[in-house]
Amino acid sequence: MTVVVAYTEDDQGRAALAYGVAEATLRGTDLVVVNPTRGDAYVDPRFAAGSAADHLRQELARLGVEPDVRQPVDPDLAGAVLAVVAEVDADELVVGIRHRTAVGKAITGGVVQRLLLDSPVPVFAVKHDGRADSAV
Numbered sequence: 001m002t003v004v005v006a007y008t009e010d011d012q013g014r015a016a017l018a019y020g021v022a023e024a025t026l027r028g029t030d031l032v033v034v035n036p037t038r039g040d041a042y043v044d045p046r047f048a049a050g051s052a053a054d055h056l057r058q059e060l061a062r063l064g065v066e067p068d069v070r071q072p073v074d075p076d077l078a079g080a081v082l083a084v085v086a087e088v089d090a091d092e093l094v095v096g097i098r099h100r101t102a103v104g105k106a107i108t109g110g111v112v113q114r115l116l117l118d119s120p121v122p123v124f125a126v127k128h129d130g131r132a133d134s135a136v
Contacts, residue, residue: 001029004090006081006115007056008035012096015128017056020094021065023124031067032088033060036080039073078114085121094124 005020007013017033024031033056053071060067068088074080085093095115116123 001027001091002032002088003027003029003092003094004032004034004081004085004088005094006096007033008096010096011128012098012126014096016094016096016126019124019126021060021063023092023094024065027091029091030088031060031065032084032090033067033069034072034081034084035069036072036074036077038075038077078111078118081115082118082120085119090121092122092124093119094126097125097127099127 003020003024005016007017013035020031020033023029035053035056053069057067057069060069070084072080072084081093084090093115095112097112112125116125
């Protein structure tokens with residue numbers, strides 16, 4: 001059994017990661033963290049690069065979790081996550097979500113919406129609750 005977390009370097013990604021860690025620990029399963037980037041910009045604020053990636057691994061190790069952290073470069077972010085879900089034969093996928101206006105949903109909902117609709121496994125959509133201590 002494997003839990004896959006679609007991780008972004010923001011509050012939503014940290015909330016998804018916290019839930020994924022708890023779920024993998026509860027089930028006694030492997031944890032795979034997928035942090036993709038399109039690779040089309042010098043700086044991608046949602047990509048855990050350099051020290052942020054090191055901090056992510058250290059924080060997970062502190063929690064007693066040894067995840068498989070993957071950082072694919074792919075213009076199709078949802079496709080990159082779904083490819084890992086298929087590759088590791090995942091049992092569930094965890095994604096972070098945030099509240100958006102109707103216009104925001106129409107314009108920017110592509111990645112999470114596609115993960116929700118195209119995932120071959122159950123998807124847990126986790127919302128950050130605004131507390132500083134609610135995420136990894």
